[in-house]
Amino acid sequence: MPSKEDLKRLAFQAIDDRADEIVGLAQAILKNPEPGFRETKTSHLVSSKFAELSIPFRAGMAMTGVRGELTGGAAGPTLAILGELDSLIVSEHPHADAATGAAHACGHHCQIGMLYGAALGLMQSGVLPELSGRLVFMAVPAEEYIEIEYRDSLRREGKIEFLGGKPELIKLGEFDDVNLAMMLHTTSTPAEKQLCLSGTNNGTVAKKIQFIGRGAHAGGTPHLGINALNAATLALTAIHFNRETFQDADTVRVHPIITKGGEAVSAVPADVRMETFVRGRTNEAIMDANMKVDRALKAGAMAVGANVKIQTIPGYMPLNQNQAMADIFEANSVDLVGKENVGHVAHRTGSTDMGDVSQLMPVIHPYVGGASGLGHGADYVIEDYKLAVITAAKALTATAVDLLGDGAANAGNIIAGHRPEMTKDEYLKFMRQLASEETFESN
Secondary structure: OOOHHHHHHHHHHHHHHOHHHHHHHHHHHHOOOOOOOOOHHHHHHHHHHHHHOOOOEEEEEOOOEEEEEEEOOEEEEEEEEEEEOOOEEOOOOOOOOOOOOEEOOOOHHHHHHHHHHHHHHHOOOOOHHHOEEEEEEEEEOOOOOOOHHHHHHHHHOOOOOOOOHHHHHHHHOOOOOOOEEEOOEEOOOHHHEOEEEEEEEOEEEEEEEEEEOEOOEOOOOHHHOEOHHHHHHHHHHHHHHOHHHOOHHHOOEEOOEEEEOOOOOOEOOOEEEEEEEEEEOOHHHHHHHHHHHHHHHHHHHHHHOOEEEEEEEEEEOOEOOOHHHHHHHHHHHHHHHOHHHEEEEEEEOOOOOHHHHHOOOOEEOOEEOOEEOOOOOOOOEEOOHHHHHHHHHHHHHHHHHHHHOHHHHHHHHHHHHOOOOOOHHHHHHHHHHHOEEEEEEOO
């Protein structure tokens, strides 16, 4: 019987033998960026690659998701390896789509490359038969929480319920038969080194806001109008005045923008739109900050006699990672890049819908280097594809071997010792209770 180290060497050799193809897939996606729930070309490319490998797959889940599956030589748990299909909208990015402004300014194209590389390595003869359980390779849509107006229109049309890909796939039952899940994300932060273990992440809710005033001639009869922009400006100030009430340990982040400030400079603004996220380390912190934001929005409206419509949209849950899985990943990281090149981060104040999956099962969401620039910025590019895709694929592959090898003893122990935060039903109930629409009338 081959050892786990023997299996890893076989898988690594398969990845190295087709490294150019694996990197080529990531770079092809880079050249064809598509934002969430629109990733039709990317989804088709993933499907075609699964077909080439004769990996049984299904496509079209949550509009564009793709799920492939491999079965080991013996019964056991199911491990999902995830990659994200979508891009951002960053029109100034050097690889942005000229027509849409879409760009991979967060490295998701590398995730699909490493997902494909891991599949190549793990399906090799001599590796897969020695694993116990199943491997699910899931290319998921819409992780970046952008284009809220568009996604909300999809929701209203009944095409989706949740505005993020993984929450939608959870609802659809695509995680029902999954016991553990993992993925890797690129990073450009030098302190995080080549491979990085990460801890928790903030969760978030999204808000769409409309202040409704009354139009009037801004020069001739402004006294007859109700200035919705003034209401919004007061609301922004009121939100800022609440910041001293946020506990440091809760890492609350509220970052509103005005998406529509009025119709014309000669008219008192009667229709002003805002969007914001409300983020925090825990659900309790998010709900507390969300209440304060709502209060501030209503105060801005009341001050000038405007009305305000407040729509609260479920976002992403806080991310909690399984320490036992992280320990296995770290050991493999040390083997791949050396202990001195493995970083650690305790908490991140950004959000990911991998947090939603973490409420239901053991997960890890570590990071891999190779990028430069600011995440979500026009200068965020991959400098080292060998690290960001090939080494990443090997790290995922080796961790999968450790989890499902030797009768899946490690995976079994992790599952047995894990207490999920929520059941699927509890999760869906919580998310649906978050969704609300309210009109506050002050006149």
